[in-house]
Amino acid sequence: MRAENAELYEANTGLHCVATIPVASDQSDSFSQYVESILELAELCKPVNGFEWQKKLALCLDGEPGRILREQIPRIDLRRQGAYFTSFRLAKRVAAAAVSQTITPKVCDPACGAGDLLLAVARKLPLQPNFQDTLGEWGRLLSGFDISGQFVRLTKARLILLAAKRHKIRPPFDSSLPLDPFPNIKIGNSLTPLRHMSNIDVTIMNPPFGYATAPADCDWASGRVNAAALFVDRVIRDTPKGSRIVAILPDVLRSGSRYVTWRELTRVSGSVLCEKPLGLFDKWTDVDVYLFHFEKGLNLDKYCVGYPPDQATYGVGKRFSVHVGPVVPHRHAETGPYAPYINARSLPSWGELTTIKTKRQFTGPLFEPPFVCVKRTSRPDSGHRAIATLVRSNKPVAVENHLVVLLPKDGKIQTCRKLMCRLVSPKTDRWLNARLRCRHLTTSAISEMPWWYKP
Ligand SMILES: C[S@@+](CC[C@H](N)C(=O)[O-])C[C@H]1O[C@@H](n2cnc3c(N)ncnc32)[C@H](O)[C@@H]1O
Known part of the structure; x- marks a missing residue:
């Protein structure tokens, strides 16, 4: 040897x-x-x-x-x-x-x-x-x-x-x-x-x-x-x-x-x-x-990926509970009670939705407005990563699987609007591009997103 x-x-x-x-x-x-x-x-x-x-x-x-x-x-x-x-x-x-x-x-x-x-x-x-x-x-x-x-x-x-x-x-x-x-x-x-x-x-x-x-x-x-x-x-x-x-x-x-x-x-x-x-x-x-x-x-103590720590307080997850929409249209049979239904195509980007015309039958969980919906798929490095809509209709909503639902923990529309201002910020795009290279946003990445002092 x-x-x-x-x-x-x-x-x-x-x-x-x-x-x-x-x-x-x-x-x-x-x-x-x-x-x-x-x-x-x-x-x-x-x-x-x-x-x-x-x-x-x-x-x-x-x-x-x-x-x-x-x-x-x-x-x-x-x-x-x-x-x-x-x-x-x-x-x-x-x-x-x-x-x-x-x-x-x-x-x-x-x-x-x-x-x-x-x-x-x-x-x-x-x-x-x-x-x-x-x-x-x-x-x-x-x-x-x-x-x-x-x-x-x-x-x-x-x-x-x-x-x-x-x-x-x-x-x-x-x-x-x-x-x-x-x-x-x-x-x-x-x-x-x-x-x-x-x-x-x-x-x-x-x-x-x-x-x-x-x-x-x-x-x-x-x-x-x-x-x-x-x-x-x-x-x-x-x-x-x-x-x-x-x-x-x-x-x-x-x-x-x-x-x-x-x-x-x-x-x-x-x-x-x-x-x-x-x-x-x-x-x-x-x-x-x-x-x-x-x-x-x-x-x-204020951890923030890739950014100086004084630019953000704690994450979105402290103010919102984050869920993936449960409706998978080709898998879920149309049975059960009718509910207002939203999917990625029907949502006006960056707008506020007060009436939902489409309905479908669904036996799974519904979401009580107000909440913010974010499209799950977006391309890294091109435009906005978390394209959002504020849903403020008055009945519980069935949400398609290509959307992420952010429910404000305090139940307030005002908190949803504050989130929208942060999601549209280029800081959020840069942060998400640094955090994820794939096209799909994950609930953990959205929860960890910083809550910018000044969006
Ligand atoms: C990816 S290369 C990087 C080499 C060099 N640092 C560079 O950047 O070019 C990893 C090196 O780790 C060595 N290596 C593998 N297992 C190791 C171990 N248990 N302890 C020390 N070196 C190890 C390999 O021989 C290889 O040279």
Whole structure:
């Protein structure tokens, strides 16, 4: 067994690793040959042609490891290990959030892969007077783990090459350089307790999105869950108060009903500073992702997704009970008493409905006006997301399934009108576009909608 695999087995004593044998662990495959070529480049003691050097450097520092991995390693293995490296575009977003507040924070990537996120951070770190001192300082500030020894070695080599590029120097490198300038970037399983995180200012990550088994002490789920949620959980437990997480996470953690408790428990430990949808991860990976920025121990008591907390009080759900219309026309037989009936097509958008001409028989629940009806389907990023009508007729109404009913808890028309002003506000459209990427509005998203002070 190679030394790095022995280390890995030691790191994997916990049961919750996404993959147990890392991809690209065989020395003979072409990805390993690529890694060796990059390591050689970072250790060159002989002069090189300037043009060749610049070309190799540019490729290796921008997306080349991910491309070669995709070409060389079967998709199924990449998926099992979650080995999808972050593009330059997304890595830049992470770095901008990670190093904007403190100038030289201690940064850790617990699933560092080939180091694309650490490189993006290192691009923003100040240079020291010389190459050697820069490596020393970066080595002190940057740490990371990965289950793959190949990836760990590639990360270190690429950081050395980036420092060389920024200092505008090229081989031969000084033979007195430290053998390993990045001792805190190591092989390790980050789903087991992270002993070295107690002095970390910012954790950056794009963790694996595959499924892993929730540990026995997991208080929000059991069985198989998205590994990214477990990574965030682990980091929150092991980092100090005041430390931040800037992560690229799968959108399902932000919007999926399976992760409601995870979201709630995360917010008990600190505050979400930003949840920004970023669209597809990249053109090869059909997964929507978002930027998650979190600070442990921070208490922003007026929570509001993606907006400064002082712009909203508490959600719509405090003032209204939210229901989906129960009538499914093709499923429900027309039996029982007649009642006034509304569907998505019959409602005047943003108007007030005082008389309802259409009637139908229905044995299920009816709604007593006044209430606000919202169309359930609307397209993200185009016009209003929650198109509403105030219903103020005088008899209980049967409501079709494509509508959401918001019943004011105080029973007042005035409260319904206040809601209409908020629903028509562009702030609400932006909030809903950030909260949901699908066309259907959910009752939970509507209940969580902020009640703006000034719509
Ligand atoms: C999605 S990649 C991200 C890599 C890098 N941070 C980036 O953004 O390009 C996730 C990485 O996590 C590693 N990984 C998977 N399970 C892990 C575990 N239990 N502990 C540490 N790393 C793990 C994989 O080898 C892979 O390199």
